[in-house]
Amino acid sequence: MIDITKNVDDGVLVLxxxxxxxxxxxxxxxxxxKEALEEGSQxxxxxxxxxxxxxxxxxxxxxxxxxxxxxxxxxxxICHLNEKVEGVFQILGLDxxxxxxxxxxxxxxxxxxx
Numbered sequence: 001m002i003d004i005t006k007n008v009d010d011g012v013l014v015l016x017x018x019x020x021x022x023x024x025x026x027x028x029x030x031x032x033x034k035e036a037l038e039e040g041s042q043x044x045x046x047x048x049x050x051x052x053x054x055x056x057x058x059x060x061x062x063x064x065x066x067x068x069x070x071x072x073x074x075x076x077x078i079c080h081l082n083e084k085v086e087g088v089f090q091i092l093g094l095d096x097x098x099x100x101x102x103x104x105x106x107x108x109x110x111x112x113x114x
Contacts, residue, residue, distance in 0.1 A: 018050040021058030049080035077107040
């Protein structure tokens with residue numbers, strides 16, 4: 001089960017992910033990111049403070065947008081990954097392809113520098 005909140009703060013779209021992202025709920029994460037891009041968001045923070053688990057399907061969602069984000073010059077920062085989830089991102093090398101920081105404040109600070 002997943003819940004995704006949306007909040008625009010000073011021109012930055014913050015997507016808050018709550019719950020577990022697994023094979024069935026990864027569709028909701030995909031739809032949230034797709035919708036943000038279709039609406040023309042140029043700065044997106046994905047706050048994972050309340051994300052407790054992510055499956056390979058959830059990781060695949062992030063992977064599937066890497067090229068599109070780059071081609072559209074959209075800045076995306078992921079923040080607040082718990083230790084276990086961050087470890088999975090690191091094992092797959094996604095921490096080299098996506099900007100991951102520890103807090104939403106840090107994400108807001110650097111998103112304008114990217």
